[in-house]
Amino acid sequence: MSQPYVTEEQAAMTAVRRASQLASSVFNKLVKAETLTKDDKSPVTIADFAAQAVISTILHNAFPTDLIVGEEDASELRSPNNAEEREMRERIISLANEALTSELMLGDNPTWGIGPGTAKSDSEILDAIDRGNYQGGSQGRMWTIDPIDGTKGFLRGDQYAVCVSLIVDAQVHVGVLGCPNLQKNPEHPEEGNGCMFVAIRGQGTRQMTLSGSNPTFVKIPPTNSPESLFLLESVDPSHSSHSFNSTVSNLLKITQPSVRMDSQAKYGSLARSGGIYMRMPTGAGYKEKIWDHAPGSIIIEEAGGVVSDSRGEPLNFGLGRTLGDNFGVIACGKDTHSGVLTAVQQALQEEKSKA
Numbered sequence: 001m002s003q004p005y006v007t008e009e010q011a012a013m014t015a016v017r018r019a020s021q022l023a024s025s026v027f028n029k030l031v032k033a034e035t036l037t038k039d040d041k042s043p044v045t046i047a048d049f050a051a052q053a054v055i056s057t058i059l060h061n062a063f064p065t066d067l068i069v070g071e072e073d074a075s076e077l078r079s080p081n082n083a084e085e086r087e088m089r090e091r092i093i094s095l096a097n098e099a100l101t102s103e104l105m106l107g108d109n110p111t112w113g114i115g116p117g118t119a120k121s122d123s124e125i126l127d128a129i130d131r132g133n134y135q136g137g138s139q140g141r142m143w144t145i146d147p148i149d150g151t152k153g154f155l156r157g158d159q160y161a162v163c164v165s166l167i168v169d170a171q172v173h174v175g176v177l178g179c180p181n182l183q184k185n186p187e188h189p190e191e192g193n194g195c196m197f198v199a200i201r202g203q204g205t206r207q208m209t210l211s212g213s214n215p216t217f218v219k220i221p222p223t224n225s226p227e228s229l230f231l232l233e234s235v236d237p238s239h240s241s242h243s244f245n246s247t248v249s250n251l252l253k254i255t256q257p258s259v260r261m262d263s264q265a266k267y268g269s270l271a272r273s274g275g276i277y278m279r280m281p282t283g284a285g286y287k288e289k290i291w292d293h294a295p296g297s298i299i300i301e302e303a304g305g306v307v308s309d310s311r312g313e314p315l316n317f318g319l320g321r322t323l324g325d326n327f328g329v330i331a332c333g334k335d336t337h338s339g340v341l342t343a344v345q346q347a348l349q350e351e352k353s354k355a
């Protein structure tokens with residue numbers, strides 16, 4: 001009998017590959033080539049919408065009854081107010097169709113609505129984006145889509161990730177991360193950038209190229225001493241507290257500087273090279289989104305690691321579009337996790353006594 005979730009994994013890989021190519025081409029055509037004002041976010045908006053349309057179309061054709069929780073929704077595209085917004089919508093639709101109609105590659109299935117001659121109408125593309133409006137829940141099958149995670153990294157030409165997961169009865173079963181700007185091999189930078197991390201529950205985590213070649217199993221390396229440890233944190237200080245992280249780092253006697261990286265590329269990097277992913281809330285009120293952690297969490301667990309919140313509770317993917325009551329996210333190898341939790345609790349006490 002074939003292994004479970006292999007077709008789901010293949011559809012997710014096809015979707016992530018096509019969306020990653022789209023995102024790279026938007027970066028080359030719109031960010032690098034055009035002179036943008038510093039605050040112009042339109043390329044990332046175009047790439048976000050078009051990539052979600054591509055991923056949602058493929059997943060829906062492959063699994064028509066599955067529900068989808070996607071970051072973006074198309075309401076603002078449905079009623080453009082001026083010529084600029086109309087042009088943006090045209091661009092999104094044509095980019096999505098370009099990505100969907102490109103030649104079939106190994107593993108692509110023509111019944112997934114892809115390949116030459118499969119262009120979709122404007123309303124089919126907008127409907128595909130809006131199919132991501134499921135509110136989530138604890139039962140049944142649902143996909144998560146973060147078409148571009150690390151939008152700020154994308155605009156800077158740094159790290160970003162195209163992220164898809166399949167959650168069944170609140171447990172993540174498949175996770176795929178496309179990381180177009182991440183080095184294939186950190187020990188051999190000359191090999192270039194562009195990798196994909198893929199995990200099915202119970203079947204390990206693999207890294208491969210974005211086209212699916214050279215798959216290799218990855219494992220979080222064991223930690224032998226505090227000297228080999230380092231934190232992985234967000235670039236944006238409003239997304240996770242750098243100062244709290246530095247307190248934890250001191251408590252753990254870490255000597256290496258933290259590695260700052262945008263997006264779930266952090267989870268991919270941790271799965272193969274180790275480190276401690278630390279994300280503590282910077283203010284009350286923000287609830288982490290399930291699409292920002294579901295694929296990364298299975299990639300870590302299947303690479304032999306642990307993912308929890310700052311209190312050691314498992315991340316709860318069954319409470320809707322957010323992680324609900326989880327407070328912060330910590331991911332690392334099994335051998336370091338309990339020590340990190342202790343240091344985090346100690347740092348929280350220190351913060352409290354200073355307040």
Ligand SMILES: Nc1ncnc2c1ncn2[C@@H]1O[C@H](COP(=O)(O)OS(=O)(=O)O)[C@@H](OP(=O)(O)O)[C@H]1O
Pocket residue numbers: 071146148149150151152153233234235236238239240261262263264281282286289292
């Ligand atoms: N206030 C706050 N706190 C915590 N997290 C937040 C916050 N605001 C946004 N976000 C989410 O952070 C996602 C980006 O991930 P990272 O923080 O890991 O990378 S980055 O350094 O910000 O690029 C980012 O994902 P994208 O929107 O897909 O880029 C957001 O979902």
Ligand SMILES: [Mg+2]
Pocket residue numbers: 146148149150291292
């Ligand atoms: Mg995100």
Ligand SMILES: [Mg+2]
Pocket residue numbers: 071146147148149150151
């Ligand atoms: Mg996003």
Ligand SMILES: [Mg+2]
Pocket residue numbers: 071151
């Ligand atoms: Mg966003």
